[in-house]
Amino acid sequence: MKNLLASLSGIIGRHALGNGIVDTAISGVSLIRADAPTTPMPVVYRPTLCLVAQGRKQVVLNTSTYVYDAEQYLLASVELPLIGSVIEASAARPYLCLRIDLDLAQLSELALRHAMPVDQDELSPGGIALTGTTPELLGATVRLAALLDTPGDIEALAPLIMREILYRLLTGPGNRTVRHMAQGNSRLNQVARAILWIREHYTQACKIDEVADIACMSRSSFHVHFKAITSMSPLEFRTQLRLHEARRLMLAEAVDAASAGFRVGYESPSQFSRDYAQMFGTPPARDVARLRVA
Incomplete structure (x- = not known):
């Protein structure tokens, strides 16, 4: 793990020369660098994997606080309004992170090939999950990032490695959230449809019955699962x-x-x-x- 993290840090350090978010030539992959702790700022996370190579970050979802570093990756399963800040970084040892936007269609296709039942009656998993980083997931991530050094290989190899990363998420520890993301009829995805509607109409009045209908759920069930996922009510x-x-x-x-x-x-x-x-x-x-x- 230590050598893999050193390799990932080196790659991110070479390609993210300034502070902030850097889009890369690999579709859906961005790099994040901070040479000092940052002021807490609002951000909306999409379905995303964040894997830290160096430093530490904190995100706050309503009243819940999540702190993650190289030992744990962060998975956001739905679009969520968060307050994020880098809490451990310096010029000598900057915060370095690789972020991958998750392809839900490909995730669903993989889940069909590697089936594992999802209990629809259980409470939905939270929209933010922290899980221990495994050598298998980290190794695939390093190989993906290394393509930035050989851009001619990106078109041929990036989709294959991205598929492996999704497979590692589906079959690795703490895969409950990912399995729910991959099931189109899961409570999580039903709530995700409602979240998308609220995001597109947030300046308007929010009628709970209407939003529950969009999620294809009863009002009471919608409230329970919405709060389990987002830690707050729809309003x-x-x-x-x-x-x-x-x-x-x-x-x-x-x-x-x-x-x-x-x-x-x-x-x-x-x-x-x-x-x-x-x-x-x-x-x-x-x-x-x-x-x-x-």
Whole structure:
């Protein structure tokens, strides 16, 4: 494991020269580097595998905190609004991470070939899972990243190695979440359809019965499984999406607080300010001023 991590760190270090996220020539693969701890910032995770080669990161989902490093990989099974920050990094030993967007169609096809039953009556797995990194998964990831040094091999070999990585996730320890992702009729995928609808309509009123119908679930069952996966209710989920986008508007587009609140669906500036302060700890204007300094 130590030699594999050193190899992965070297590859990421060569191809991610600046801080931030670097897209690569391999479809669905990006590299992340940070030379110092970062300010907690909102981000929406898609179905993703994050494998750290060096350093440590923290993500917060509602009231749950997940800390991961080279010993554990992070798997996001649905689109989730998170607060992420690098908590261990330095110029001498930067945070280095490889991120893979998961191909759910290919995952489902592999699951059919390597069948394992999924109990539909059990509670859905959480949308974020941390699992111990195995030598088999890490070895495949290193071989995938190494293709960046030989770009002429990417077209022929990357799909094969990506398939192996999905296989390792399906058959390795902690594969319960991945198996649910691969089953089109699983409760997790039913909730994922509802999440997609909420993300596309978060500025509008959220009628629970309508969203439950989209998930093809009863209202009571939908609430139970939605909270198990996202750790929040559908309305809380919508509120977090609104506040994340409002924060982005104020930071990236210099929109004032009242306008940002209105654009994400709030009718009352005071309600927007209360919700914002409850989530981020300070009122909107003060929070954005702090982030700009940081």
